[in-house]
Each structure stands twice: as structure tokens, then as C-alpha cells.
Amino acid sequence: MSLVCSLALATACGGGGSGEPAAETAVAPDTLLPAPAESLLTQDSASRSIQRGLALLVFTRDSLPSHVGNALHCTSCHLDKGRKPFANPLVGVTNRYPAYWARTGTEVTVEDRVNDCFRRSLNGRPLRAGGADMRDIVAYLTWLSSEMPKGPHAGLGVDSIPPLQPDTVRGKTQFAMYCSRCHGADGQSGSRLGIERYGPPLWGPQSFSIGSGMSRLRIVAAFVHHHMPFDAPGFVADSISYDVAGFVLSRPRPDFPGKELDWPKGGAPEDLAYKTKAKR
Ligand code: HEC
Ligand code: HEC
Structure with missing residues (x-):
């Protein structure tokens, strides 16, 4: 595995198993990755399962309250229903799994990855593996991936x-300038009224846990650089993205017990927000 690949996320490496970094050929951050048109979905049971899966990604908390422990939904981070480049896209994801994942040191399925985000990114509880909710989410992800060739x-x-x-x-000053009008000066805008007004909470008990992939500096910096401010993406330079990302990640957020057991065989990314027991 190359250095870039071992330091980067599974996503940067086509699922962590391919051994090659993702091909960074030109794709504009403000486009959408190819996926079938929603208008082609019908009323048959396969289409209804896909549509329900999509609804669960967008209205996660309202639909699955007992599985979500914060104010986020899947598409808070997987922008544009999982189709946005450089925003943790889900297009192609079912082609990337099952695959070896260095963070667990085991082979994982797409269901494992979905449940991982329920636990770490939504501070919630995993879905039952064979249940209708997981089935519908995976039906959506499979459909979403159907026009993307296999591979990175x-x-x-x-x-x-x-x-x-x-x-x-x-970063604190820049946060006040570029971010607080939507995310709140205290980073809590989404949770203050119990509804999401403009932007979801960026720290505190209603935000993602320290064990989420989103708590990695470079992931937040890339996300912010390409996609924030939400109404003026591309406005924030690389260095400013790092400054605000560093500030956001310096704020308190929910813990994720057991995080020190991640990357059991070593190779944890350099920008990880916590220590692991195995050597990097
Ligand atoms: C115009 C409003 C707006 C501004 C300004 C804005 N954001 Fe956001 N942000 C959003 C929205 C809306 C989402 C969620 C997207 C969705 O749900 O579709 C989001 C999502 C996020 C997320 C991922 C979800 C989460 O809660 O962690 C991060 C991180 C983030 N923004 C950081 C920033 C930073 C840093 C800035 C300043 C550079 C910023 N945003 C400026 C509206 C905004
Ligand atoms: C706080 C932000 C956040 C939220 C909320 C979130 N995710 Fe994620 N998700 C990420 C990040 C960042 C990654 C990639 C980094 C990693 O490997 O942890 C990821 C990775 C994934 C992957 C694997 C993608 C790949 O190509 O390897 C899947 C599948 C996934 N998420 C599904 C979901 C689902 C379904 C939900 C809602 C139940 C959700 N996520 C909620 C941030 C989030």
C-alpha cells in the first residue's frame, strides 16, 4: 500500500483494499457525480425501497429517532444525497465493498460502514443487519452507484x-466571519431550537463524535474548502479552511469509547484527533 493510501481514508483508496490512491482526475467540486435520475423511479417495490432509503438519509433523525443521538442527518456530511464530489460521496460505494479496512483491521461490508456512521457520526445505535431500514438504505446506495464504474x-x-x-x-476570527451566520457563534445553531435552521451543529453534544471520520482535520478542511460557506462554496482558501477546521475541532464534542482500539495494525492517519494503542 502506498504512503498516501495508508495515511488516507478508505475513501481515498477506493475502499481501502485496492492499494492505489483514488485517481484525482479533474472533477469540479460544484458538479454532481453520475447517478440515475430520480424521476425514473416508479411505484414498484424496488423503487419504493430506494426512495425510502433516500428519505432515511435526508430525514435520518425524524425517521429513526432511536438510532440517532445528535442533530445531524446523513446528508449533513454526504452532501447532495451523496452525489457531491469531495463531500464524502456515496456514489460508487457499493462497488467499493466488501473490502479490507485498516481502521478495523478486518474486511467490512457496506452495511458495516453505514452502521459505523450511525454510531460515530450520528452518535447513535446501529441498525439491525437484516432489517428493512438497512435494506432500504443499501438499496438506495446500490442504485446510486449503478452508473459508476468499479474502482477508484x-x-x-x-x-x-x-x-x-x-x-x-x-480560525476563531475566521469562523466568526465566514461560518457563524449559519452555524451560530457558539457552533450550535441546529440544536438551539431543536430544529435545523441554517447549518447543523459543528461541536457540542449535538454534533459528531470524536470517533467520526469528520473529526479528522484534513477531512473537515477539504469539506470546508470545497463546500462551505454553503451559499458561496469555493470562497475559502486552503489555509483558511485549515484554520477554521482546526478551530472547530478544538471545541468539545462527544467522546467515542473504544476509539483507541482503531487501526489495530497501525497506520492511523497523522491528522487523527486521538491516540490509538497500535503504533501509527
Ligand atoms: C449559508 C449557511 C452556511 C454557512 C455560511 C456555512 N455553512 Fe456549513 N453547513 C451549512 C449547511 C446547510 C450544512 C448541511 C448541509 C445539508 O444538510 O444539506 C452545513 C454543513 C457543514 C458541516 C458538516 C456537518 C456538521 O455539522 O459538521 C461542516 C463541518 C460545516 N458545515 C462547516 C462550516 C464552516 C467551517 C463554515 C465557515 C467557513 C461554514 N460551514 C459555513 C450551512 C452553512
Ligand atoms: C458527521 C458527518 C457524517 C455523517 C452525519 C454521516 N457520515 Fe458517513 N461518512 C462520513 C465521513 C467523513 C466518511 C469517510 C470517512 C471515514 O472513513 O470515516 C463517511 C463514510 C461513509 C461510508 C463509506 C464511504 C466509502 O466510500 O468508504 C458510508 C457508506 C457512509 N458514510 C454512510 C453514512 C450514512 C448512511 C449516514 C447516515 C446514517 C452517514 N454516513 C452519516 C461522515 C458522515
């Missing part, structure tokens, strides 16, 4: 932004 493709991973050191003091 552009728009994945963090290679789209260089590794930089953040200045969190400067």
Missing part, C-alpha cells in the same frame, strides 16, 4: 487539499 474515481478522499498546519486563533 475522482471526487473521493482528501488528496484534493494539501496537508497544512492550522492556526486555531486565526
Whole structure:
């Protein structure tokens, strides 16, 4: 496995098993990755399962309250229903699994990855493996992936932004300038009224846990650089993205017990927010 691949996420490496970094051929961050048209879905049972899976990704908390422990939904981070490049896209995901994943040191399925985000990104509880909710989410992901050829493709991973050191003091000022109007000066906008007004919470008990992939500096920096501010994406330079990302990640957020057991065979990414027992 190359250095880039072992430091990067599974997503940057086509599922972590291919051994090659994702091909970063040109794909504009403001486009959508190819997927079938929703208008082609019908009323048959296969289409209804796909539509329900999509609804669960967008209205996760309202639909599955006992599985979600914060104010986020799947598409808070997987933008545009999973079709946005450089926003943790889900297009192609069912072609990437099952695959070896260095974070668990085992082979994982797409269901494992979905449940991983329920536990770590939504601070919630996993779905039952054989249940209707998981079936419908995977039906949506399979349909979403059906026009994407197998193998690594552009728009994945963090290679789209260089590794930089953040200045969190400067990040605090920049947060006030560029981010607080939607996410709140206290980063809590979504949870204050119990509804999402403009932008979801970025830290505190209603945000993602420290064990979420989103708590990695480079992932947040890339996400912010390409997609935030939500109404003016592409406006924030690389270095400013790192500064605000560093500031956001310096704030308190839910813990994820057991996180030190991640990457049991070593190779944890350099920008990981916590220590693991195995060597990096
Ligand atoms: C115009 C409003 C707006 C502005 C300004 C804005 N965001 Fe967002 N942000 C959003 C919305 C809306 C989402 C969720 C997208 C969705 O649900 O479809 C989001 C999602 C996020 C997420 C992922 C979800 C989460 O809660 O962690 C992060 C991280 C984030 N924004 C960071 C920032 C940062 C940093 C800035 C400043 C550079 C910023 N945003 C500016 C509206 C905004
Ligand atoms: C707080 C942000 C956040 C939320 C909310 C979130 N995810 Fe994720 N998800 C990520 C990040 C970041 C990654 C990639 C990094 C990693 O490997 O952890 C990821 C990875 C995944 C993957 C694997 C993608 C791949 O190509 O390897 C799947 C599948 C997935 N998420 C599904 C979901 C589902 C379904 C939900 C809602 C139940 C959800 N996620 C909620 C941030 C989020």
C-alpha cells in the first residue's frame, strides 16, 4: 500500500483494499457525480425501497429517532444525497465493498460502514443487519452507484487539499466571519431550537463524535474548502479552511469509547484527533 493510501481514508483508496490512491482526475467540486435520475423511479417495490432509503438519509433523525443521538442527518456530511464530489460521496460505494479496512483491521461490508456512521457520526445505535431500514438504505446506495464504474474515481478522499498546519486563533476570527451566520457563534445553531435552521451543529453534544471520520482535520478542511460557506462554496482558501477546521475541532464534542482500539495494525492517519494503542 502506498504512503498516501495508508495515511488516507478508505475513501481515498477506493475502499481501502485496492492499494492505489483514488485517481484525482479533474472533477469540479460544484458538479454532481453520475447517478440515475430520480424521476425514473416508479411505484414498484424496488423503487419504493430506494426512495425510502433516500428519505432515511435526508430525514435520518425524524425517521429513526432511536438510532440517532445528535442533530445531524446523513446528508449533513454526504452532501447532495451523496452525489457531491469531495463531500464524502456515496456514489460508487457499493462497488467499493466488501473490502479490507485498516481502521478495523478486518474486511467490512457496506452495511458495516453505514452502521459505523450511525454510531460515530450520528452518535447513535446501529441498525439491525437484516432489517428493512438497512435494506432500504443499501438499496438506495446500490442504485446510486449503478452508473459508476468499479474502482477508484475522482471526487473521493482528501488528496484534493494539501496537508497544512492550522492556526486555531486565526480560525476563531475566521469562523466568526465566514461560518457563524449559519452555524451560530457558539457552533450550535441546529440544536438551539431543536430544529435545523441554517447549518447543523459543528461541536457540542449535538454534533459528531470524536470517533467520526469528520473529526479528522484534513477531512473537515477539504469539506470546508470545497463546500462551505454553503451559499458561496469555493470562497475559502486552503489555509483558511485549515484554520477554521482546526478551530472547530478544538471545541468539545462527544467522546467515542473504544476509539483507541482503531487501526489495530497501525497506520492511523497523522491528522487523527486521538491516540490509538497500535503504533501509527
Ligand atoms: C449559508 C449557511 C452556511 C454557512 C455560511 C456555512 N455553512 Fe456549513 N453547513 C451549512 C449547511 C446547510 C450544512 C448541511 C448541509 C445539508 O444538510 O444539506 C452545513 C454543513 C457543514 C458541516 C458538516 C456537518 C456538521 O455539522 O459538521 C461542516 C463541518 C460545516 N458545515 C462547516 C462550516 C464552516 C467551517 C463554515 C465557515 C467557513 C461554514 N460551514 C459555513 C450551512 C452553512
Ligand atoms: C458527521 C458527518 C457524517 C455523517 C452525519 C454521516 N457520515 Fe458517513 N461518512 C462520513 C465521513 C467523513 C466518511 C469517510 C470517512 C471515514 O472513513 O470515516 C463517511 C463514510 C461513509 C461510508 C463509506 C464511504 C466509502 O466510500 O468508504 C458510508 C457508506 C457512509 N458514510 C454512510 C453514512 C450514512 C448512511 C449516514 C447516515 C446514517 C452517514 N454516513 C452519516 C461522515 C458522515
